[in-house]
Amino acid sequence: MVFQSWSWKKRSEDHDSWSKSCCNMREEYLDTWSESCYCNMRREDATLRGWRKKIRRDDDDDDGESKRKEETPSRHHRIDDDDLPLINDDLLEEIMLRLPAKALTRFQIVSKHWRRKIESKYFKDLFMSHQKTTQEPKFLYLQESFLDLTLTTLRLDWSSTSCLDEEGPVYHIEPEIDQLTRVSGSCDGLVCIFNELSLTSPIIVTNPAMVRSLTLPLSLFQRHCLEECNKNVTPHFPGFGKDDVTGTYKLVWLHNNVSNYTLSCEVFDFEVKEWRYLANTPSGVRANEEPVFAKGWLYWIIADRSNKYNILGYDIHTEMFRVFTNTIVSKACDFNTITMCSLSDRIWVTNNMPKGGGMQHFWRIKNAMDSVWESEKLFSIDPNSISPGFKNVSKVEPFITLKATSKDDKKVLVSRLHLSNLVHLLPSPTGHGLVFGSAFSVPTDSIFIPYFQSLQFPL
Missing domain, CATH: 2.120.10.30 (TolB, C-terminal domain)
Known part of the structure; x- marks a missing residue:
């Protein structure tokens, strides 16, 4: 009777230990699996976000290119004064004074500012x-x-x-x-x-x-x-x-x-x-x-x-x-x-x-x-x-x-x-x-x- 009681108790302790061990293993496995899934999900999410950013960047580049094409004037289109690079008037005047008269007559189509300057009495007298x-x-x-x-x-x-x-x-x-x-x-x-x-x-x-x-x-x-x-x-x-x-x-x-x-x-x-x-x-x-x-x-x-x-x-x-x-x-x-x-x-x-x-x-x-x-x-x-x-x-x-x-x-x-x-x-x-x-x-x-x-x- 004593031996049977001890055997039953032993089996009960072993079963409890095995159950506890299984539970611990299951929890560890779930934790590992959860962490692995989370990392994979984060990695996939980061990849997705990078892909989406690339798509948006490509779209922006396409939009910018088309916008630039729309804003670029044709070969015969007159350029506005605001689109010209800023040149000091004194420097521009010194450059113009050294050009031949025929070239200056052609440069009058560059902008209204250039035309007014070249046609002014002041510049004509200075050129002469x-x-x-x-x-x-x-x-x-x-x-x-x-x-x-x-x-x-x-x-x-x-x-x-x-x-x-x-x-x-x-x-x-x-x-x-x-x-x-x-x-x-x-x-x-x-x-x-x-x-x-x-x-x-x-x-x-x-x-x-x-x-x-x-x-x-x-x-x-x-x-x-x-x-x-x-x-x-x-x-x-x-x-x-x-x-x-x-x-x-x-x-x-x-x-x-x-x-x-x-x-x-x-x-x-x-x-x-x-x-x-x-x-x-x-x-x-x-x-x-x-x-x-x-x-x-x-x-x-x-x-x-x-x-x-x-x-x-x-x-x-x-x-x-x-x-x-x-x-x-x-x-x-x-x-x-x-x-x-x-x-x-x-x-x-x-x-x-x-x-x-x-x-x-x-x-x-x-x-x-x-x-x-x-x-x-x-x-x-x-x-x-x-x-x-x-x-x-x-x-x-x-x-x-x-x-x-x-x-x-x-x-x-x-x-x-x-x-x-x-x-x-x-x-x-x-x-x-x-x-x-x-x-x-x-x-x-x-x-x-x-x-x-x-x-x-x-x-």
């Missing part, structure tokens, strides 16, 4: 001043054919053997004029084109750098000649200049009678766009063919009935004529022995005296506003010693014409009058006079004039 003061002169090369006139801008390089290099732009004009075209001196990058053999041909004003031109209406004198069928009158070349006070451009045209004395004067005012006669035209004087412009004035060499030579000046602002005297001009014996030119707003006088052995002297006027002009001789040239193309020059008729001087006046570019040969003169090694440097020829039907690019256009 920069062209005059910081660069060597350029030349306008005009060549005419039976079809049109070709105008090309050439750059003057004193160190180059060719001296002139093509810079462009090339501008073709189809004027309603015949051959033998004349071109006025440049005024603010504008030139006046005129047919010297036909009084009834229209006058053209052009800005070659901007590739723009304008044909003016016939003057009152031209209309009168058409009505009277008088087309054989040989006209003087009109003078083209600018009013330094108001900035208005004007064309001044002296007309002579059959005896070649001044008869009348017409002015075309680009502000009101019409021709009109001047009441105070000087009479009893003969004027040379082509006037020169400098600092708001037009100048002609004139001779009175006693064959005394002086300078006739016309103030474009006040529209008044004035006579100036100069000892060099007064010694002239014929219009063929003296001439004037304007370089960098300075008047130059060139004379060729019959008693001077054929030497040609170049004088620069120091005080053009005074009644009596003072002049200083810069250099003299013997045409017979320059170049074979300059030999056999008459001792009475000039002429070497001055085309350009370097900023220090030590290098000179000259040409024969009415011819296309250009000669580059250098200082003599001995320090006295100028000697031959280089020469080059261009077609005989071409014209060279000193020229600066500008953004000016009067109409």
Whole structure:
């Protein structure tokens, strides 16, 4: 009985121990399984969240790409001012001043701000001043054919053997004029084109750098000649200049009678766009063919009935004529022995005296506003010693014409009058006079004039 009781108790304890052990094992297994499931669930949840983030990011990228495509302007779409990178106005101005005029006309489509700046009077004047003061002169090369006139801008390089290099732009004009075209001196990058053999041909004003031109209406004198069928009158070349006070451009045209004395004067005012006669035209004087412009004035060499030579000046602002005297001009014996030119707003006088052995002297006027002009001789040239193309020059008729001087006046570019040969003169090694440097020829039907690019256009 005791043994049976002990056995039963033992089995009962073993069963309780086994049950407890099973319960502990079950709890441990459940805890492990629960933890494992939880970790797996967290891992799967993290993976799901990462996948969802990637989907959202891809969607955002797609939306941004489509939005950028919608906001990106087309190639021909104008860019608003707010979309442009911010550039300091002073820096932008300095960059623009160094660009050619044709490029600036194209850049006006970039934005309204750029257009306003380029078209402003302030910037146009600043651009012209920069062209005059910081660069060597350029030349306008005009060549005419039976079809049109070709105008090309050439750059003057004193160190180059060719001296002139093509810079462009090339501008073709189809004027309603015949051959033998004349071109006025440049005024603010504008030139006046005129047919010297036909009084009834229209006058053209052009800005070659901007590739723009304008044909003016016939003057009152031209209309009168058409009505009277008088087309054989040989006209003087009109003078083209600018009013330094108001900035208005004007064309001044002296007309002579059959005896070649001044008869009348017409002015075309680009502000009101019409021709009109001047009441105070000087009479009893003969004027040379082509006037020169400098600092708001037009100048002609004139001779009175006693064959005394002086300078006739016309103030474009006040529209008044004035006579100036100069000892060099007064010694002239014929219009063929003296001439004037304007370089960098300075008047130059060139004379060729019959008693001077054929030497040609170049004088620069120091005080053009005074009644009596003072002049200083810069250099003299013997045409017979320059170049074979300059030999056999008459001792009475000039002429070497001055085309350009370097900023220090030590290098000179000259040409024969009415011819296309250009000669580059250098200082003599001995320090006295100028000697031959280089020469080059261009077609005989071409014209060279000193020229600066500008953004000016009067109409």
